[in-house]
Amino acid sequence: MNERLARTIAAIKASGADWGLFTSPDGVAYSTGHIVSIEAGPSPFAGGPSLAIIGTDGQCGLVVTNLEGGTPSWADRIVTYEGFSYKDPTDVFANYRTAAAEMAKELGIGGVIAIDEQSFPLSLLPLVERFSRVSVEPAFKRERAIKSKTEIVLLREAALTASAGQRAFLQAARAGRSELEIFADVRLAMESRIGERLPVTGDLISGKERTSAFMGWPGNRRIATGDPLICDLAPRVQGYWGDSCASAMIGTPSPGFLKLYSAAKSALKLAIETVRPGVVIGALDRSLQDHIHRHGYSYAHHSGHSIGTGVHEWPRLVAYERETLKKDMVIMVEPTALDPDIGGVRLEFMLHVTDDGCEILTDFAHQPGI
Amino acid sequence: MNERLARTIAAIKASGADWGLFTSPDGVAYSTGHIVSIEAGPSPFAGGPSLAIIGTDGQCGLVVTNLEGGTPSWADRIVTYEGFSYKDPTDVFANYRTAAAEMAKELGIGGVIAIDEQSFPLSLLPLVERFSRVSVEPAFKRERAIKSKTEIVLLREAALTASAGQRAFLQAARAGRSELEIFADVRLAMESRIGERLPVTGDLISGKERTSAFMGWPGNRRIATGDPLICDLAPRVQGYWGDSCASAMIGTPSPGFLKLYSAAKSALKLAIETVRPGVVIGALDRSLQDHIHRHGYSYAHHSGHSIGTGVHEWPRLVAYERETLKKDMVIMVEPTALDPDIGGVRLEFMLHVTDDGCEILTDFAHQPGI
Structure with missing residues (x-):
């Protein structure tokens, strides 16, 4: 059966x-x-x-x-x-x-x-x-929280599709282009990989104000040098959702942006090192929130969620969650660092909880040079 | 109120x-x-x-x-x-x-x-x-079938947005490109016009086989010279749907395709000349079906539908419909001519039923030279 x-x-x-x-x-x-x-x-x-x-x-x-x-x-x-x-x-x-x-x-x-x-x-x-x-x-x-082997295969495919979108994002994000123009390239990269139209949710936002508000779909805003960008991509592939988030700054990143990015990146690293069966989910969320706060930034977000045929499944990575991580859960971890004077950075990988740690299902790299 | x-x-x-x-x-x-x-x-x-x-x-x-x-x-x-x-x-x-x-x-x-x-x-x-x-x-x-002045304004905007997509389609459809690549340009043209992501349904299909089956979303099929294409675009703008359909052949249209196109085009012309308050909808559908059949082609489709906050609203243009057209209905008319040896042509305009005829709300032109 x-x-x-x-x-x-x-x-x-x-x-x-x-x-x-x-x-x-x-x-x-x-x-x-x-x-x-x-x-x-x-x-x-x-x-x-x-x-x-x-x-x-x-x-x-x-x-x-x-x-x-x-x-x-x-x-x-x-x-x-x-x-x-x-x-x-x-x-x-x-x-x-x-x-x-x-x-x-x-x-x-x-x-x-x-x-x-x-x-x-x-x-x-x-x-x-x-x-x-x-x-x-x-x-x-x-x-539904514990995924079967077949589901892991499907979720990996969705994660790789989201990753293809993220690589297209880093290539397409250039000064003078609009958010929608960048998003068209990103979407095409994901859809061409699968050969069909895909439901896609997420965010594509640029500039200090939009990224520090952290959520929103692309519009006609044109990118300028020095703009921070957040690209959160969740495509549904063969009925299973992938998810991911990358952040970037157009041109040479400012020292302030580098610090912001570094806080989110080290929080993501901390999560990858922490995730294993038995970890209490609420404690993981609090450790990521604390990590960002210690760096002096705010974090108005959950730390992630499970994913499958629904884009947000139970358990979510929130402070009040007492459930522990279990082998074959597939979770999104998405630490965010916000500074209204600089903008926002969110970095999100898709993790498969294994026997003694986790495997990263997404395969896109951070912005080169950061 | x-x-x-x-x-x-x-x-x-x-x-x-x-x-x-x-x-x-x-x-x-x-x-x-x-x-x-x-x-x-x-x-x-x-x-x-x-x-x-x-x-x-x-x-x-x-x-x-x-x-x-x-x-x-x-x-x-x-x-x-x-x-x-x-x-x-x-x-x-x-x-x-x-x-x-x-x-x-x-x-x-x-x-x-x-x-x-x-x-x-x-x-x-x-x-x-x-x-x-x-x-x-x-x-x-x-x-809902009789639209208010405000609804006509909203539907006109949706029709013009669909039309912007159709102009992008005629520009973007070139040999060597994939259906999805063309669709990315089309979608971007519509979304940039409004400045936001839009729900879009419809079809983008190419080649003899796909167009004579008449329905489908874009895939990785690459366009070759001599391919027929059908592009049916229905974007939802501010809660109201627009709709439209254009057809084209890449390169110099073949004599067979020109005949097919001409049958659909003259059927659309006949519809525009016929539409006015009092016309029995089932009779209109049958006259368009007959027109296409007299030209020797098949027509496995309805002749259109009403449109508003739903993409297909009542009354639809089907042979069994006894309702008459009324002032301030907004209807899609979409005659189709199919020939398995050549492909399919569907042409669809959005019509606003006026006191004594109709106004065309879409504003895109047919393929130049046809």
Whole structure:
């Protein structure tokens, strides 16, 4: 049995349920391997809502539009419904509900039903209203936190794609170009590596003010010599997110920027040396925050997060997190140093927690000469 | 009162309800003016789920994350809830439900409640379960079909943005470049015009096989002399979608391609001459299908669709549609001519239905020399 399906079943059982129904894009992707299209948001051509129904006996059912019927997944039953069409009148939404009911009946769901509470639509209530229901989320997030071998392969690919974007960023960031012009080169490098359009989130910001506010998408601002830049790239590749952050200064970096960069870089080094199974996550966050504060800079951010079919997964690297790191977690570590007089530096690598330390999955280098 | 709010209220009343609750991205955007972020799908930084509660007395309430509290809308009450945070433990989903319940209580909703049935989450059922409920969709789609003056301004801007992308397409499409390379230039032209990242859907396909299958996103395929190309661009600008389609052949167009192009071009001309209030939409679709068939080509597509905060809105230009065109509808017309031995041509303009004809909102020209 697919390991993610097995972990989904473990989460359904840990929730005290017999069946699990999943409706969120990342929940469907995790439990069935069917990658839900999200690049341009809800789109008539990207497929309608999908539904995964998982039984604790290993049955894995998937409901998708006819447009998506041939896409890969490990579902052993697929019911498709008519999505985009033009020849005869059709009601996509009614088709979805009918197909979902058909799948529920075919599989014979019953007992206690675990649902993806945050995304479960009221329209599917008739499928589950005569059964008792529980939220699968508390158990599901724990199962998802430990990645399988296949997931590590997929996350490495996403990390290498983000890294290709970061190399393009260091090449493309030149005085006179706009943030959007640089971002077009960066995005093209990532998309050409995979050969398709990719959902991409993150930041591309320049100048003292924008980088010390630390978050934002690219605009028409033109880069000048002496500008600090932050490029945070999170592409989704084959359903799995990569993430990364690089910072740079155009031209010869100022002494103030070098100090700022050095604080973030040494914090990242500290994190890489610290990460291993058993480390309390809140303590790791506090040690990075303290490190930056000792250098005299502020740090208005978390220190990172887990990553998988969701871009931010549990556990996040925040001061109040009491969970410990475990083998085969994949985490982002992203120390930030901010100084309103200079700007911001954020450096972020993707780390795979191994038996006795960590492996860096991203493979881009820092700005040459820093 | 804002005209879209007034139309939303008209739809709630026509549904036989006293209050309306909206949860879909386009429903929230239409009813409150709050533009829901969708570019990279659900994102921890792009805001959580939102909710609009509209009373037939004109009250307009909006529930969004703290990240979005300052974004424009015409809501007279806004309740924000904590979304992304790192200092103290928070449950974004519980925050959303609490904020939604607070808003419902503040406004004093009651009587009959109209809901956005396709997207309404089960988690908000406690807000409405003691009231009777109806679906707002049948009335809402009719109200939304007639655009206000402000909406025409927004749609014109989206059409001009799509047109800037189409001009970039004709410039960027050269032998030796990949579809993704061309698309990067096209996207940059649209995004630079607006100064921000834009959700973009559509197609960019090349070669006989891909264009005669007529749909698809760009990949690494390299363009060769003699290749037909289709570029369909739908950017979302300030919450309103633009749409457009151009076709081209690299190098000197072949006689076969010129004939194919001419069939689609004359069909588009026929549509522009035909469109006026009172025309039965199904008859328009059939006349365009017939026109293409008389030229000896196939046409496996609808003839167009309405457009607004949703990229495909009702009414669509399909053979079974008995609705007539009305003043201030904004429709896409997109005749297609396909020949498996040559490829495909699709030409699409955005038309605003006026008192006695139509105005073309897009402003790009056909491939020079065709």
